[in-house]
Amino acid sequence: MTTPLAAKIAREYGTPCAVIDMDRVERNIARIQKACDDAGVANRPHIKTHKNPTIARMQVAAGAKGITCQKLGEAEIMANAGIDDILISYNLLGEEKMARLGALQAKANMTVAADNSTVVAGLPKAAAASGRPLSVVVECDTGRKRAGVETPAEAIALAREIAASKGLEFAGFMLYPTETGWAEAQKFYDEALAGVRAHGLDAKIVSTGGTPNLVNLGKLKGGTEHRFGTYIYNDRMQVAAGSATWDDCALHIYSTVVSRAAPERGILDAGSKTLTSDTGGLDGHGLILEHPEAKIAKFAEEHGFLDLSRSNTRPNVGDVVRIVPNHVCVVVNMMDEVVMVRGEEIIGTLPVAARGKLR
Amino acid sequence: MTTPLAAKIAREYGTPCAVIDMDRVERNIARIQKACDDAGVANRPHIKTHKNPTIARMQVAAGAKGITCQKLGEAEIMANAGIDDILISYNLLGEEKMARLGALQAKANMTVAADNSTVVAGLPKAAAASGRPLSVVVECDTGRKRAGVETPAEAIALAREIAASKGLEFAGFMLYPTETGWAEAQKFYDEALAGVRAHGLDAKIVSTGGTPNLVNLGKLKGGTEHRFGTYIYNDRMQVAAGSATWDDCALHIYSTVVSRAAPERGILDAGSKTLTSDTGGLDGHGLILEHPEAKIAKFAEEHGFLDLSRSNTRPNVGDVVRIVPNHVCVVVNMMDEVVMVRGEEIIGTLPVAARGKLR
Numbered sequence: 222m223t224t225p226l227a228a229k230i231a232r233e234y235g236t237p238c239a240v241i242d243m244d245r246v247e248r249n250i251a252r253i254q255k256a257c258d259d260a261g262v263a264n265r266p267h268i269k270t271h272k273n274p275t276i277a278r279m280q281v282a283a284g285a286k287g288i289t290c291q292k293l294g295e296a297e298i299m300a301n302a303g304i305d306d307i308l309i310s311y312n313l314l315g316e317e318k319m320a321r322l323g324a325l326q327a328k329a330n331m332t333v334a335a336d337n338s339t340v341v342a343g344l345p346k347a348a349a350a351s352g353r354p355l356s357v358v359v360e361c362d363t364g365r366k367r368a369g370v371e372t373p374a375e376a377i378a379l380a381r382e383i384a385a386s387k388g389l390e391f392a393g394f395m396l397y398p399t400e401t402g403w404a405e406a407q408k409f410y411d412e413a414l415a416g417v418r419a420h421g422l423d424a425k426i427v428s429t430g431g432t433p434n435l436v437n438l439g440k441l442k443g444g445t446e447h448r449f450g451t452y453i454y455n456d457r458m459q460v461a462a463g464s465a466t467w468d469d470c471a472l473h474i475y476s477t478v479v480s481r482a483a484p485e486r487g488i489l490d491a492g493s494k495t496l497t498s499d500t501g502g503l504d505g506h507g508l509i510l511e512h513p514e515a516k517i518a519k520f521a522e523e524h525g526f527l528d529l530s531r532s533n534t535r536p537n538v539g540d541v542v543r544i545v546p547n548h549v550c551v552v553v554n555m556m557d558e559v560v561m562v563r564g565e566e567i568i569g570t571l572p573v574a575a576r577g578k579l580r
Numbered sequence: 581m582t583t584p585l586a587a588k589i590a591r592e593y594g595t596p597c598a599v600i601d602m603d604r605v606e607r608n609i610a611r612i613q614k615a616c617d618d619a620g621v622a623n624r625p626h627i628k629t630h631k632n633p634t635i636a637r638m639q640v641a642a643g644a645k646g647i648t649c650q651k652l653g654e655a656e657i658m659a660n661a662g663i664d665d666i667l668i669s670y671n672l673l674g675e676e677k678m679a680r681l682g683a684l685q686a687k688a689n690m691t692v693a694a695d696n697s698t699v700v701a702g703l704p705k706a707a708a709a710s711g712r713p714l715s716v717v718v719e720c721d722t723g724r725k726r727a728g729v730e731t732p733a734e735a736i737a738l739a740r741e742i743a744a745s746k747g748l749e750f751a752g753f754m755l756y757p758t759e760t761g762w763a764e765a766q767k768f769y770d771e772a773l774a775g776v777r778a779h780g781l782d783a784k785i786v787s788t789g790g791t792p793n794l795v796n797l798g799k800l801k802g803g804t805e806h807r808f809g810t811y812i813y814n815d816r817m818q819v820a821a822g823s824a825t826w827d828d829c830a831l832h833i834y835s836t837v838v839s840r841a842a843p844e845r846g847i848l849d850a851g852s853k854t855l856t857s858d859t860g861g862l863d864g865h866g867l868i869l870e871h872p873e874a875k876i877a878k879f880a881e882e883h884g885f886l887d888l889s890r891s892n893t894r895p896n897v898g899d900v901v902r903i904v905p906n907h908v909c910v911v912v913n914m915m916d917e918v919v920m921v922r923g924e925e926i927i928g929t930l931p932v933a934a935r936g937k938l939r
Contacts, residue, residue, distance in 0.1 A: 231674050231675075231676065232674070232675055232676055233676065234676070234939075235652075235674065235676040235677055235680075235939040236674070236939060237938050237939060238938070238939065269881060269882075291881070291882045292882065293594075311838070311849075311882065312838040312839055312847075312849075312897075314836055314838055314849075314897070314898055315590050315591070315594065315595070315836065315898070316590075316591055317590065317591055317592065317593070317594040318594055321594075336839050336841060337839060337840065337841075337897050339896070339897040339898050340838070340897065362841055366841075366842075366845065366885075367839075367847065367880060367883050367885065368838065368839040368841065368847050368883065369839075369841060370841060371841050371842060477673055477674065479670070479671040479673055479699070479727065480671055480695050480696060480726075480727040480728075481696065482695060482696075482721055482725075482727065482728060482729060482730050483725075483730060486725065488671075488726065488727050490670075490671075490673075490939075491938075493856070493858055493910055494910060494913050494938070495938050497852070497856065497857060497858075498856060498857040498858040498859070498910075499852055499856075499857040500857070521726060522628060522650065522909060522910060522913075523628075523650045523651065523670065524726050524727065526725075526726065537698070538671075538673070538696050538698040538699065539673055539674070539698050550881060551852055551853060551857075551881060554853050554881075554914075555913075555936065555938070556936055556938060557936045576936075577914065577915055577916045577935075579596050579597070579850075579853070579854050579914070579915060580593075580594040580595060580596060580597065580849075
């Protein structure tokens, strides 16, 4: 079964094709802004999911304080589009990056994260190039074992290093608590805050993150803002985490069934170069709306292997199906543009402008 | 430890950055061309790995008969660059694709694969648009359970359908034998060939595929050409498969260590948006040349999680390391360009021109 819209998408753009429903996008923006407003926490959406300045401006117009980027190249595109308050939630290092950060800070209000002295030692060059102070938050590891200092004592020491560095301003703390780790995050933050206060510093920005942490929004006493990313489109992981419903999933991959060599299997024209090998910890690689019992069992680069053994209705060769991906952030990153629709109407395309900005 | 070249790459381009050594690329091209010549099999390299017309032309100049593409968008870029003999090893379906295939066939000699009647029924439109016959090979499944007809009888029936279709020419068979399945492939092919001959048809093209099948090259009696893809750069999977050595790995990802929050772990600035979540069935996500005992244990989108527990020497924050990826084809597909070097000298950049051509 191919819906009329799917047939139209296939005819006009071909498949595989990413399609976003702008009604849902707008609803997601409004829903999360309201959640932030209700919780008394500023909204600083992470653009890693959409990578598009038009959507970033919609988020800001709806009330977001600023945005979050992970890479300098993303921030450059957003600053060029007029976004003025940007947090790069990442350790930036090296001459090449310091020159670019300096140029950025000359035209937008930048804040960057740091979790070690080597990073802090490099940042004054960027500040000097921009001619004005650069805000730096200390990234704290509150359970993910990713980046971030591991103890409040290290956080305090790094905050003091930042404050003592020419051209840098200690701006606060950045945390990314696990969904069950907010009590530990509170303890870490309270201790770090008391420590910096004892040295005459204070935290203007206390930033938490993660769309699955929607249920915890506002829980951190002293938290000032939250970084939501995936909520703009949502995906199978967010539905599994309880932070979105299937109706909140604004992006679908339209894919054609190109082979049905045996009754219990089929091949989609979307493989790991479209949907990626990122399972997000889930079984199968996406939900096919027309065949929810079908399993996207594995991928070759351009082939999606369909296991139809549990499906009562099975697609035919030529059918165009709609897939909710497991992890939408990495899927959007595979393509140069997405097609915008409202309900059944095609509106046009939106470039994934910050895609491929590895650095 | 950062090599002088790595320091230069970081300074000039920043990290993460894909770097290809053109000496190795040329050596790989020569090595596989010689293997094909020695085996008496034509070389039809798959451009999915490099996605670049300059390298495709180097492959043809070295003796390749033509190239293989998986997507129309890739073939369009290669045809525009003057490549004249292109196999699209994929079932193409739908009006939009038939119009593009027709336009392509008007300017280059195209061959396409088909494994079912629906695909065959669509192709005459493309042939008609081009004004000349279109070659079609029957894709045969010889063990991968991907695309391909499952029996010689189906292959024969489909070949006859092709031959009876206006504007289409039955050109032969396309197989992708598993590394241990060449005897079965031979049996399948022999039976299919005898069948089509009984109906007055013949197979001009008998195409096998896969870089790991280097050891089997020439084994299929009647085989006319082979599709090598990954050999152009090679990767950890090819080394594991025995089809390449570490010295044949022409592409390295240069990545900076951005965090070392604890003695036994670290963070690279290359995550799943650079190296992808495709493990290729291997443990860990790449070999770090400077720290071969280190394990890239997992990814966030922009973070590579380093497990250093088995490493005697451990990198410092700011070190730039070189990584041989597990599966280079999907890694190249993440970026818009790669940097070319010869030994220690930077030559320039090469666009990944056919990247993101999902359709």
